[in-house]
Each structure stands twice: as C-alpha cells, then as structure tokens.
Amino acid sequence: MNIATTPALPFYRETGQECALFETAYENGLPLLLKGPTGCGKTRFVEYMAAKLGKPLYTVACHDDLSAADLIGRYLLKGGETVWVDGPLTRAVREGGICYLDEVVEARKDVTVVLHPLTDTRRSLMIDRTGEELQAPAGFMLVASYNPGYQNVLKRLKPSTRQRFLSISFDFPDAETETAVVARESGLAPGRVTALVRLAGHIRRLSGMDLEEGVSTRLLIYAATLMAGGMGVEQALEAAVIEPLSDELDVQQSLRDLVSTIYG
Numbered sequence: 001m002n003i004a005t006t007p008a009l010p011f012y013r014e015t016g017q018e019c020a021l022f023e024t025a026y027e028n029g030l031p032l033l034l035k036g037p038t039g040c041g042k043t044r045f046v047e048y049m050a051a052k053l054g055k056p057l058y059t060v061a062c063h064d065d066l067s068a069a070d071l072i073g074r075y076l077l078k079g080g081e082t083v084w085v086d087g088p089l090t091r092a093v094r095e096g097g098i099c100y101l102d103e104v105v106e107a108r109k110d111v112t113v114v115l116h117p118l119t120d121t122r123r124s125l126m127i128d129r130t131g132e133e134l135q136a137p138a139g140f141m142l143v144a145s146y147n148p149g150y151q152n153v154l155k156r157l158k159p160s161t162r163q164r165f166l167s168i169s170f171d172f173p174d175a176e177t178e179t180a181v182v183a184r185e186s187g188l189a190p191g192r193v194t195a196l197v198r199l200a201g202h203i204r205r206l207s208g209m210d211l212e213e214g215v216s217t218r219l220l221i222y223a224a225t226l227m228a229g230g231m232g233v234e235q236a237l238e239a240a241v242i243e244p245l246s247d248e249l250d251v252q253q254s255l256r257d258l259v260s261t262i263y264g
Contacts, residue, residue, distance in 0.1 A: 036170030039216020096139030
C-alpha cells in the first residue's frame with residue numbers, strides 16, 4: 001500500500017475528457033471505475049488527478065489474499081498493548097482523501113461488501129471490530145480499476161458492484177501521444193521512440209492470438225530508459241519487451257523477428 005500525502009504533479013497527457021469526468025465525480029462524491037489493459041496509464045492518471053486536486057492518495061494493489069480487514073484495519077500488539085490501527089481505506093475516509101484500489105477484482109469477495117455502503121447515498125464505512133461507523137466527508141473519493149481482458153468465471157466484477165460506479169474505459173494512446181509520453185518519461189529522443197511505438201502497434205495486433213496481452217506503455221518506457229542509458233536496441237528490447245511478454249520460446253522468437261523487421 002502506497003501513501004502520497006503531498007504529491008507533486010506527475011506527468012500525464014490527457015487523451016479525452018477523463019480529467020473533467022474525474023473532477024466532476026470528485027465534486028459530487030461519486031465513485032469511479034477505470035477499465036483498461038495493463039500499463040495503459042490508469043494508475044498514473046489517478047496519481048495525476050490526486051496531485052491536481054491536492055488530495056492525499058492511498059493506493060492499494062489488490063491480490064488474492066487481500067481481505068476487508070487489510071483495508072479497514074485491525075488490532076495489533078504494540079509495546080505490550082493491543083491497539084487499533086486503521087487500514088488505508090479507513091484512513092482515506094477519516095482524512096477525506098482518495099482511496100485507489102488497483103485491480104479490485106483480484107481482492108477477496110468480502111472486500112466488495114465493505115465497499116457497497118461507500119458507493120451509494122450512505123457513503124459510510126462500518127468498522128465491526130470497534131463498532132464505529134464513519135461518514136465519508138465531502139473530500140473522500142473511491143476509485144477502483146481492473147483489466148476486463150483478464151476476467152474469468154471466478155474473477156469478475158459483479159453487476160451489483162459495477163453499477164455503483166461511474167466508469168471510464170482506458171486504452172493505449174495514439175502513436176503521437178504515446179511517443180511524447182515515452183520520450184518525456186525516458187529521456188530518449190522522440191525520433192528514436194517512434195520505432196518503439198511502431199513496434200508496440202504491431203505487437204498489440206498479435207494480442208489475443210499468441211500473446212495474452214499487448215505490450216504496455218510502461219514497458220516501452222522501460223525499454224526507452226535502457227536505450228537512453230546507452231544499452232543497445234536488441235538488448236534493451238530483450239529485457240524490457242520480449243522476456244516480460246512471454247515465456248514461450250516460439251513466441252519470443254516471433255517477437256525477435258518482428259524487432260528485426262522494424263529495426264532492420
């Protein structure tokens with residue numbers, strides 16, 4: 001769990017009306033759900049908006065073992081005494097901050113039960129262990145994200161939960177925007193980034209066939225950072241693109257062939 005209480009404004013390039021929608025949701029106390037593939041900028045968008053609004057941000061990376069207690073808090077032994085320690089969701093409610101649940105479908109089912117009262121007109125959080133009921137102040141906002149491409153029968157956001165949120169669909173940016181983002185974040189010259197973005201476009205068209213998902217903007221930034229630091233193109237792409245995308249030898253070789261086509 002990451003906490004940013006005085007965030008500097010991170011770099012983010014708007015691709016639509018997502019900033020205006022986020023601000024409207026915040027002003028009206030409405031929860032927001034971000035949908036899109038891994039590494040397309042969902043987390044950076046939330047970080048940017050929290051900084052822009054001057055709000056503390058509590059980011060929780062959801063996983064199979066994440067329980068409601070991890071979000072709400074628990075009693076812990078400190079200095080020979082048992083004391084209550086707030087979880088990130090409780091702290092965000094108390095402080096009127098933003099709580100961001102990344103990949104919320106990965107969390108255990110009891111998490112959604114806790115979220116429901118915060119995503120309707122009640123805007124309340126019940127702490128069963130202490131008997132306390134918190135009323136979310138005007139500054140509190142709940143944001144969640146997930147990747148629809150990874151949904152399966154066992155891990156799916158139920159309609160009863162999904163319909164409690166406003167929703168924005170994210171995708172990878174257009175080539176011009178992605179080139180500008182990768183160049184800005186990595187320090188690699190835009191002229192050299194262009195080929196990286198073109199390679200990404202070809203790989204993403206393979207997504208769903210040989211690959212579970214296309215290459216993320218995040219991985220392009222990693223590759224560009226290595227290249228900006230002096231690493232050769234082939235070595236940088238091997239470490240930042242080919243190896244992370246697949247363990248299958250034939251798929252890796254196909255990606256290398258594609259790199260050779262793009263870079264000659």
